[in-house]
Amino acid sequence: MLTFTEIKRSFLVSVWFMFLTFPIMVIRVNTIENVVIWRWKNMLFVGAGSFVLSFVWRFLMRRKEVGSKDAEAGGTSKSIFQRFMEEKRLYYPALGAISVIVVLFPLVFSMYQVNIMISGLTYVMLGLGLNIVIGLAGLLDLGYVAFYAVGAYAYALLNYHFGVSFWIALPIGAGLAALFGIILGFPVLRLRGDYLAIVTLGFGEIIRLILENWNEFSFGPSGIANIPRPAIPGIEFTLHQNTIFIYYLVVLLVVFTIFVVNRLQDSRIGRAWIALREDEVACQAMGIDKTKTKLTAFALGATWAGMAGVVFAGKTTFINPASFTIWESVMILCIVVLGGMGSILGVVVGAGFLILIPEYFRAFSEYRMLAFGAALILMMVFRPGGIVSGMRKTYQFEGIENGEASDKKA
Amino acid sequence: MEPILEVNNLTMDFGGLRALDRIDIDVKEGEIVALIGPNGAGKTTFFNCITGIHPPTKGEMVIRRPPKRNPQRLNGLKPNHVTERGLARTFQNIRLFPSMTVLENVMIGRHCRLRAGIAGAIFRNRATRQEEKQLVRDSYGVLEKIGLTRYVNELAMNLPYGEQRRLEIARAMATDPFLLLLDEPAAGMNPRETESLDELIVKIRDEEQISILLIEHDMKLVMSLSDRIFVVDYGKKIAEGTPEEIRNNPAVIKAYLGEEVDA
Numbered sequence: 219m220l221t222f223t224e225i226k227r228s229f230l231v232s233v234w235f236m237f238l239t240f241p242i243m244v245i246r247v248n249t250i251e252n253v254v255i256w257r258w259k260n261m262l263f264v265g266a267g268s269f270v271l272s273f274v275w276r277f278l279m280r281r282k283e284v285g286s287k288d289a290e291a292g293g294t295s296k297s298i299f300q301r302f303m304e305e306k307r308l309y310y311p312a313l314g315a316i317s318v319i320v321v322l323f324p325l326v327f328s329m330y331q332v333n334i335m336i337s338g339l340t341y342v343m344l345g346l347g348l349n350i351v352i353g354l355a356g357l358l359d360l361g362y363v364a365f366y367a368v369g370a371y372a373y374a375l376l377n378y379h380f381g382v383s384f385w386i387a388l389p390i391g392a393g394l395a396a397l398f399g400i401i402l403g404f405p406v407l408r409l410r411g412d413y414l415a416i417v418t419l420g421f422g423e424i425i426r427l428i429l430e431n432w433n434e435f436s437f438g439p440s441g442i443a444n445i446p447r448p449a450i451p452g453i454e455f456t457l458h459q460n461t462i463f464i465y466y467l468v469v470l471l472v473v474f475t476i477f478v479v480n481r482l483q484d485s486r487i488g489r490a491w492i493a494l495r496e497d498e499v500a501c502q503a504m505g506i507d508k509t510k511t512k513l514t515a516f517a518l519g520a521t522w523a524g525m526a527g528v529v530f531a532g533k534t535t536f537i538n539p540a541s542f543t544i545w546e547s548v549m550i551l552c553i554v555v556l557g558g559m560g561s562i563l564g565v566v567v568g569a570g571f572l573i574l575i576p577e578y579f580r581a582f583s584e585y586r587m588l589a590f591g592a593a594l595i596l597m598m599v600f601r602p603g604g605i606v607s608g609m610r611k612t613y614q615f616e617g618i619e620n621g622e623a624s625d626k627k628a
Numbered sequence: 629m630e631p632i633l634e635v636n637n638l639t640m641d642f643g644g645l646r647a648l649d650r651i652d653i654d655v656k657e658g659e660i661v662a663l664i665g666p667n668g669a670g671k672t673t674f675f676n677c678i679t680g681i682h683p684p685t686k687g688e689m690v691i692r693r694p695p696k697r698n699p700q701r702l703n704g705l706k707p708n709h710v711t712e713r714g715l716a717r718t719f720q721n722i723r724l725f726p727s728m729t730v731l732e733n734v735m736i737g738r739h740c741r742l743r744a745g746i747a748g749a750i751f752r753n754r755a756t757r758q759e760e761k762q763l764v765r766d767s768y769g770v771l772e773k774i775g776l777t778r779y780v781n782e783l784a785m786n787l788p789y790g791e792q793r794r795l796e797i798a799r800a801m802a803t804d805p806f807l808l809l810l811d812e813p814a815a816g817m818n819p820r821e822t823e824s825l826d827e828l829i830v831k832i833r834d835e836e837q838i839s840i841l842l843i844e845h846d847m848k849l850v851m852s853l854s855d856r857i858f859v860v861d862y863g864k865k866i867a868e869g870t871p872e873e874i875r876n877n878p879a880v881i882k883a884y885l886g887e888e889v890d891a
């Protein structure tokens with residue numbers, strides 16, 4: 219393996235990198251004393267680093283090639299997650315353990331941790347909703363954050379003007395978001411792929427700009443403050459208790475979301491979404507109403523964003539348009555893509571990676587975008603299907619006697 | 629008896645190009661009818677017009693679904709509504725759902741015969757469970773008829789080419805059609821596969837009482853299968869008749885072989 223050509227290649231790579239980074243890593247102009255400092259040591263680091271990295275890179279590439287050859291030869295190319303979920307003896311205890319951890323979490327960890335968890339779980343909800351639109355129906359929606367904003371502002375404004383409580387606002391926010399999903403859906407019915415992405419991106423920005431500029435309606439950039447936290451009527455919560463309460467509420471909502479999304483994707487509608495993603499023309503020719511199917515995907519995807527928005531408003535007690543920028547959409551998109559499109563577990567894992575890890579590595583927050591980019595590139599190269607790829611349940615036929623199709627992971 | 633599909637004066641313009649020019653075609657119950665013609669003659673466009681993919685520039689398209697046979701216009705219907713009314717088609721370039729299993733592909737075909745909605749999906753009530761069970765049974769039944777059961781849990785994209793074509797037929801059959809439109813079903817098949825396709829088409833007509841309109845280039849297949857043949861060239865119908873009549877029609881020979889035939 220450590221042949222001469224390999225070493226030569228890595229050597230060339232490192233020389234190339236040293237050359238590329240020379241101006242920024244080595245030369246430093248001290249403008250006060252008007253001298254140039256030559257930091258040759260840095261050059262050495264860059265050289266050594268890229269030398270090692272190029273070895274690692276080629277090793278991984280080779281492994282990947284072997285992997286895909288195995289897959290072609292009919293070998294197993296299943297991910298760890300997949301094998302895990304198929305092994306019932308491991309799956310159920312793991313599920314139990316996770317449930318226990320989730321339930322005990324706020325009793326063991328600090329408020330700070332609980333708050334991070336709440337935001338992570340909110341993104342799970344958002345990711346699961348977007349997963350319906352992108353992962354299942356294959357509609358690249360970049361304006362998803364608009365529905366999040368609709369939910370949040372629905373609660374904030376209804377509460378401000380009419381004193382509507384959180385519990386009533388939750389279904390209203392969800393319903394309003396669904397309605398907006400349909401409103402957005404109509405004009406983009408004929409669009410696909412990049413065109414759809416651009417128009418939905420524009421839609422997201424329009425909603426944000428309206429919220430920012432229509433002062434009489436949304437109070438502009440200053441936002442709305444003093445939104446009540448969700449509470450049980452008649453019980454006085456301390457802030458700490460309230461956070462824990464919100465935590466459990468979000469956990470319940472996530473479980474509810476997973477339950478519903480799981481059932482949806484395993485149904486007549488879910489199959490129609492997947493067929494729509496696979497081939498729009500054939501899908502229609504097989505008797506599926508394209509318009510209706512697309513609109514239900516937009517509406518049912520937006521519903522969860524609306525709910526997440528209401529929870530977000532209730533948790534932070536203050537919202538303004540700055541919380542609903544295009545970056546939020548991109549973040550949610552990354553959760554879905556990185557986690558594994560069309561897979562519920564993938565979204566959960568993706569949200570974990572993208573929300574929790576940056577929170578815990580705040581010290582490196584300057585490099586966050588860099589790490590993000592690197593992670594995405596590595597992902598596209600080595601696991602284009604996402605961390606949990608190929609996890610879609612397929613109908614597996616197991617005999618005509620009972621006429622039963624049991625759902626298995628394929 | 630009145631035809632189950634009657635197309636009159638069908639004209640289709642793509643900008644300045646007249647892809648179909650006043651075409652009249654009809655299919656009677658229980659017939660296997662072939663539509664032939666050189667490449668670019670407008671055959672696929674004809675299918676696209678009657679299945680609602682392209683709204684035609686001019687012309688009347690009427691179906692009479694047996695046994696009631698009350699006439700229904702196809703003009704202005706969306707593709708899914710055409711399918712609901714009992715026309716089902718396959719595509720010249722295979723258009724399966726590649727990462728769905730064979731069974732799921734057929735299940736999609738039955739979509740328009742099912743009722744379950746969002747509430748049914750979420751609550752999975754008795755009616756929905758019943759429907760899903762029946763769906764799997766029916767879909768498997770279709771695969772049995774077409775002879776694809778050994779691939780039932782295979783992803784569609786992993787099927788051999790010939791079997792993919794058969795799966796397209798199976799998926800179309802699942803929609804419960806009275807008329808099946810096949811666009812070059814034998815394209816890319818080897819002689820053995822073509823022969824078994826021949827048997828399959830006859831079987832579909834005889835056992836399922838589904839009439840068939842097919843586009844085909846394989847003359848052997850066309851001549852042996854068809855009750856009647858329509859020939860189009862440059863968007864115009866140049867001949868119609870039994871295989872015997874078509875074989876000896878000078879206009880057809882000219883269209884297929886070019887001017888040299890005259891010499």
Ligand SMILES: Nc1ncnc2c1ncn2[C@@H]1O[C@H](COP(=O)(O)OP(=O)(O)O)[C@@H](O)[C@H]1O
Binds near residue numbers: 666672
């Ligand atoms: N969607 C379309 N837009 C423009 N021209 C088309 C379209 N579909 C087909 N045509 C043209 O119509 C003519 C007939 O095509 P087609 O029906 O595919 O022929 P074939 O008989 O080989 O199936 C061709 O000249 C083709 O270029």
Ligand SMILES: [Mg+2]
Binds near residue numbers: 671672720
């Ligand atoms: Mg054609």
